[in-house]
Amino acid sequence: MLYANPESAVRALSASWRWPHFAVRELACRCAGRFCSGQYWHDAEFLDALEDMRARAGRPLVLTSGHRCAGWNAAVGGAPLSRHKQIAADIQIAGHSRGALLDAAIEAGFTGLGLGRSFLHVDRRARPARWYYSGSERLWIQ
Template identity: 40%
Template sequence: MKKEKATVAGTLAVLCLLTSVVFLGSFSVREPEHEPDLPRADVEAWEVPESSATPELTPELTAEEPADREQEETGQPVMATAHFAMEEYRCDCDGYCSGWPCAMNPALLDKIEDLRGVFGQPVIITSGVRCEARNAEVGGVAWSFHMRGCAADLYCPGVAVGELAGAAKDVGLNVLPYYAHGYIHVEI
């Protein structure tokens, strides 16, 4: 009887260990939805000089009101928040959509702005909103939050992925770190 109990306990321990390994292994094996093009050019062009007037912030921008229309009228980039232009969140497909298949979630924009404030330096958006075709091109999942304007992929030059992921969690974002690719996926 003792031998049977020991065998059952041993089997349960092995099953628990295997389940843990499979569960934890899924975090490092998962393929990224999008690999960033590092680095993104002209990041400083989107910075708001302290001496200039504060640009109008338009987080309510909808898919029917493309950011480039307002930019053409004023000559200034349409700002999503103090440090991020709407253009940084635009779908980067090859013309499958207008660039705005849906609106960006204002709460996501605010939290990414908060994240930038933690480090006091540029945070680079490598993927914001995506149309269905672009999402398929980059291997995104069918239920991707990018297609709802509720996710972004980003990195911060000189900041480790783990440190960036921790700060993103601290500001209230759900985070999926891609250590091997040097960026994090954030969503709300």
């Protein structure tokens, strides 16, 4: 479900928020008012998987991107049908072992896995997919 801004999402969801390690603002659009008011896409199953992944990784997951409005997705070079236009997360790799972070994502049920140089993209999709970004492949294959 899409909320127009973080305030409306927090107001609607705070009473039932059950994901202690994540907050609406981390997952809301980061265009800083250029294209939207910080809209937020709520997906409880996505958040469940993110909490599960965090527990498996055993340390905090720093999110560098969550939901993106259409304007922001285009501005940052996202694919036209990017899952970020609903909900996906880019997780900073610094502080983690690449292999352990990827294993945690898979075990938590994420099926869209984008293996970047400095981040791991995760989403949930019906047909599993895994891809590399430019220049990232050698970092992941050992």
